[in-house]
Each structure stands twice: as C-alpha cells, then as structure tokens.
Amino acid sequence: MKNGGNTQFCAVIADDHEIVRAGLQSALERPGLVEEHGIAVVGQAVNGLETIEKVKLHRPDLLLLDISMPLASGAEVLLDIRRWSRDTKIVVFTAITAPGLLGGLIESQVDGLFSKSGGNDELYSKLPLILRGGRHVAKVFVDLLRDATPAPDLTQRERQTLTMIVSGKTNAEIAALMGVSPKTAEKHRASLMRKLGVRSVVELMSRALQDGLIEQHNHLK
Amino acid sequence: MKNGGNTQFCAVIADDHEIVRAGLQSALERPGLVEEHGIAVVGQAVNGLETIEKVKLHRPDLLLLDISMPLASGAEVLLDIRRWSRDTKIVVFTAITAPGLLGGLIESQVDGLFSKSGGNDELYSKLPLILRGGRHVAKVFVDLLRDATPAPDLTQRERQTLTMIVSGKTNAEIAALMGVSPKTAEKHRASLMRKLGVRSVVELMSRALQDGLIEQHNHLK
DNA sequence: TAATAAATGGGGGTAATTACCCATTTTATC
DNA sequence: GATAAAATGGGTAATTACCCCCATTTATTA
Structure with missing residues (x-):
C-alpha cells in the first residue's frame, strides 16, 4: 500500500452517471466524513475499459465501482484490476439486487459490497476499515443472500x-x-x-x- | 409561482438513491451553478408516495424526479402532482432509455426531461429557463426518439x-x-x-x- | 474401484402456441 | 348514415413446448 498511518489515501471512482460520481467524490474528499483528511479522488471512469485504464495509471488505494456499466462490466473488470493493481481495495457500490450476481461478487473477493438503495452511512463508516485491510458486505445484502433460495448450479x-x-x-x-x-x-x-x-x-x-x-x-x- | 424576479426558488428532489439526492441537492444549492443564489432544497423523497406527500406539503417551484422508484412510479405520480401543485415545474432526470416510456413522459407534459447518462451540464444550464416557464428535452433523448421505430399503438x-x-x-x-x-x-x-x-x-x-x-x-x- | 453426475439420444404422448382461413357485432369517428 | 377499427367467435392444421418413460458413454469424485 502506498499510504500508511495518517497519510492521505487516494481513490478512483467508476460509475456511468456523473451525478453519482460527483456525489461520491464530494463525500470521499470531505474531511472527517470517511477519513480525517479526506480521500483524494485521482480519477473517474464512466465504463469498464476506462476503469481499467485509470486504475493502471494511478494505482489507487481504493476503487469505488458500480458494476452495471457499458463496455466490459463486472467480473472481467475485477479480474483485470486484481492483476494490474493488487493493493487496490475494490469496493462495489451498486443498485443490483440479483442474488446470483451479488454472490458472484463476494466470491470474486471484493473488499466491500454496498447498496445504492438506502442510506450511505454504512458505506462511509466501513470504508476506513476496508482501506486498512478489512472487508464488509452491506447488511441488506447479507440478509438478501441468506433468505434467497440458492441459485441452482447449472451445467x-x-x-x-x-x-x-x-x-x-x-x-x-x-x-x-x-x-x-x-x-x-x-x-x-x-x-x-x-x-x-x-x-x-x-x-x-x-x-x-x-x-x-x-x-x-x-x-x- | 411563489417566487419571482431575483428571489430564491425552492425544490423537492425525488430519487431512490441517497447518493443521487445528495449530489443533486449539492448542485442545486451551489450559488452560481444553476441560479445566482442557489435553489433551496426543501424536501427529499425516496418513492412515489413520499414524493406526492412532500409536494403537497411544500408546493415547490421545482420537482426534480426520477421516475423509476418503488411504490407508485411514473405517470400516476405526475398526474397527482399536477393536481395538487399546478405551478410546480416537473423535471424528470432518469436513466431509462425505452422510447415508449420517454415518449409517454413528454406527452404527459413534463417541463424538462434529462438523462443521467452523460454530463449534467445540459440539466444545469436549462433549469433556469424551465423555472421561468420554458421546457426542454435532452438532446440525447430527442435523437433517440427521432431514430426509434414508433412504438405500435396497441388496443x-x-x-x-x-x-x-x-x-x-x-x-x-x-x-x-x-x-x-x-x-x-x-x-x-x-x-x-x-x-x-x-x-x-x-x-x-x-x-x-x-x-x-x-x-x-x-x-x- | 465404485458411485455419481453430465451429456448423449430415443419413444410416446398431451398441451400449448403459431398461423392461416372465415364470419358477426359493437363502437368510435367522420 | 357510412366507414373503419375494435372486439368478438369459429375451423383447421402444423409446429413447438412440455412431461413422462428409457438407455449408453464419459468424466469426475469418493
């Protein structure tokens, strides 16, 4: 990890909606909300290809990612990023609710998984832990996956x-x-x-x- | 209209994602971005029922609305709002691309129709005109509707x-x-x-x- | 090695869809 | 009132989907 102790973390935000990117950037950068000195947003991406590009370029501590984007969405992006920047924490922030997809994300070892529905308090409060090596899945997803009938494994x-x-x-x-x-x-x-x-x-x-x-x-x- | 001349406009924001509401509120309130003195956000709603409630309560100059929300989404909400607050400008800000739905929104006389994909400059630059009685449909939607094969009218x-x-x-x-x-x-x-x-x-x-x-x-x- | 699952292929049968043909009555619209 | 469209109902036939039964070969796993 490039940053340790009290130094500032840096992040890339990937979402196909500018309003979401702006909202997240504002939240990450605000001192005291997530981190004492804020998190520097060093790049934004609007699709999967751009996400990979920006992560390779900046090697950020954090990638905040919406997985439903045009051009290479989801799992393919995750694998590529793990290869190119192994110390980048990957946090998925999404509107999807399909248990199959959510389960797949967890299996692919994302460091955090949060829902766009409901409040963002959980995201903001857990990000510091994730930046320091922890992992967290939003409670709403945990409940959803527990109650969901397991997706049958097809041949x-x-x-x-x-x-x-x-x-x-x-x-x-x-x-x-x-x-x-x-x-x-x-x-x-x-x-x-x-x-x-x-x-x-x-x-x-x-x-x-x-x-x-x-x-x-x-x-x- | 409650506000004329140089006084401040007020708005209600309806979207089921907190990050979007926060981003829009921040943009509307920022002095100089949309309005000289900013637009006061007097209420937020996360679903259709809450939207109607908040609009009846505040009678805002502007309702900034995402139409894909849980509990009473879309056209039903629009009709109700027109009944309860006739001077409220209704601006739809959405991620949908289905020509049928978009056409329906235009027919139901929304004052503005903007896309979440792409930049928000068009939204910010056209809002002042809309608040003063103008109407505007995002260029991307105009193109999309022009090129779309007309949805057949079913009985x-x-x-x-x-x-x-x-x-x-x-x-x-x-x-x-x-x-x-x-x-x-x-x-x-x-x-x-x-x-x-x-x-x-x-x-x-x-x-x-x-x-x-x-x-x-x-x-x- | 034995057991299990995946993939292959078949017979036979019922139910449902899809695609034509035809007609009358009602309703809206000019 | 005339015309057009919508809604109604029927006949017939080919195709497809759906549901049982059965078996063999191959690969994986215990």
Whole structure:
C-alpha cells in the first residue's frame, strides 16, 4: 500500500452517471466524513475499459465501482484490476439486487459490497476499515443472500441452452447450433426448467432476469 | 409561482438513491451553478408516495424526479402532482432509455426531461429557463426518439393480453380472466405479435421490455 | 474401484402456441 | 348514415413446448 498511518489515501471512482460520481467524490474528499483528511479522488471512469485504464495509471488505494456499466462490466473488470493493481481495495457500490450476481461478487473477493438503495452511512463508516485491510458486505445484502433460495448450479450445457432460449431460439435451432440431437437439447431444457422450478419459457425468462443469470441486452441479437 | 424576479426558488428532489439526492441537492444549492443564489432544497423523497406527500406539503417551484422508484412510479405520480401543485415545474432526470416510456413522459407534459447518462451540464444550464416557464428535452433523448421505430399503438385488449402473457398466463387463462372465448384471446395475442413483429413469446417479452411496454417487476405475481 | 453426475439420444404422448382461413357485432369517428 | 377499427367467435392444421418413460458413454469424485 502506498499510504500508511495518517497519510492521505487516494481513490478512483467508476460509475456511468456523473451525478453519482460527483456525489461520491464530494463525500470521499470531505474531511472527517470517511477519513480525517479526506480521500483524494485521482480519477473517474464512466465504463469498464476506462476503469481499467485509470486504475493502471494511478494505482489507487481504493476503487469505488458500480458494476452495471457499458463496455466490459463486472467480473472481467475485477479480474483485470486484481492483476494490474493488487493493493487496490475494490469496493462495489451498486443498485443490483440479483442474488446470483451479488454472490458472484463476494466470491470474486471484493473488499466491500454496498447498496445504492438506502442510506450511505454504512458505506462511509466501513470504508476506513476496508482501506486498512478489512472487508464488509452491506447488511441488506447479507440478509438478501441468506433468505434467497440458492441459485441452482447449472451445467455448462444448461447455461448454453438458457442463453439460446432467452434469445428466442427453438429447440430445433438450439440442437443444430450445439450439434446435437433435438432430443438432447430438449433434455437440457427440461433439466434447466426443473432446476429453476419453472413451467414455461416466460417464467424461465423472469427467473433468469431476477437471478442475474442473463443480462437485459442478451435478447434478440 | 411563489417566487419571482431575483428571489430564491425552492425544490423537492425525488430519487431512490441517497447518493443521487445528495449530489443533486449539492448542485442545486451551489450559488452560481444553476441560479445566482442557489435553489433551496426543501424536501427529499425516496418513492412515489413520499414524493406526492412532500409536494403537497411544500408546493415547490421545482420537482426534480426520477421516475423509476418503488411504490407508485411514473405517470400516476405526475398526474397527482399536477393536481395538487399546478405551478410546480416537473423535471424528470432518469436513466431509462425505452422510447415508449420517454415518449409517454413528454406527452404527459413534463417541463424538462434529462438523462443521467452523460454530463449534467445540459440539466444545469436549462433549469433556469424551465423555472421561468420554458421546457426542454435532452438532446440525447430527442435523437433517440427521432431514430426509434414508433412504438405500435396497441388496443386496450391487446395491452391487457400482453400484460397477462408476460406474467405467465396461457391463452386459456387469459380468456377466462377476460371473460371471453379462448379464440378471442388467441386473436388478441396474434394481433399483438403481428404489430410487434415477433414470432414467439420470448421475442414478445424482449420487445416489450425494450419498448418499456411492461415493467421488470410485472412478471410472476 | 465404485458411485455419481453430465451429456448423449430415443419413444410416446398431451398441451400449448403459431398461423392461416372465415364470419358477426359493437363502437368510435367522420 | 357510412366507414373503419375494435372486439368478438369459429375451423383447421402444423409446429413447438412440455412431461413422462428409457438407455449408453464419459468424466469426475469418493
């Protein structure tokens, strides 16, 4: 870590909404709110690519990150950043609620996970600990993940099938694209629906959207 | 209007994210950014019901509103506010991009419509005009609506059918709920799909989501 | 090595969707 | 009142989805 003891920390903020970046910068920089002498915001990014760029350039102590951004969002960015700047604490600040995605973030070893809904007190009060090596997941997410029915782990073929189903493919088309018998495609579809506990394609799409198994923009390419 | 000439305007901010409310409040209140003496933020709201409440209470000159909020979002709120506080300028500041929804907002006579994506300069520079009776729609939305294929106008029955389809109902169930023959329900479904240019329920859901014809949370009640 | 799960493929059957054809009645609009 | 659109209902057929049953091969794991 570049900064120890009482020296000032520095941060990069990544969010596709300027109003959010401005709000966060103002909060981080204000002396006494998060840190005694404030946190210096040395860079901002509006998308995933810019985030990686800025982190490589500045090697900040903290990356405050919204994971729903255009151009390379989420997990890919996290991996890259870990590679390029291993001492940067990654704190995700997001509006998503899909248990599947949230669980994935926790597994990918983010240092902090906070919700845009509700107050920001938890974020501000936990950031100092995180900057010094701690980790924290917002209480609302902990509760949500505890109560959520665990996202069933799908096999590779089932994932492929799901993707194709929600993009409008029929069983026959899926079978052709996977190079297997229509019966096999049908079988994957059936297992998929059994695991997710749904009885129709519509319910399948709803569940998949809720669980973050697919993204909004995957459909109908 | 309560305020004329050089006196200070007052505003209510409605958004479900505290960081956005804080950012907007800071911007509105800063002298010289939007108004010479700043705009007094007299209330904040985190959902539609609270928004109506606060506007009835304060009768502000300006309501800065995000329309994707829990509990009564969007058009219903707008109508109520026009009834309770006719001199309040309503400015929508949103992240949505669905042409259908945006068009609806313009038709419902909002005084301003701005995007959370991209910079906020346009919002800050146009607010003074709006406070004095002008109207403005962000350039990005104007372009988007010009290029968008016009959302087909569905009949009442077709809308009802669409809603039930995406909530997982079968033709038979829809017919029973509408009190008509299964054949009629089937006919509405067919017209619907023809108008939207789709050939399956999955495509129907995708199109409807994209066009903002339905909301994310309508499914599977 | 035995057990388990994934992936493969098939038979058979019911239910539902999708796609055409046709018609009448009601309602709004000019 | 005439015209158009909306809403109603029917027939028929092909396709697809959905739900059981069954089996074999392969890879992983205990």
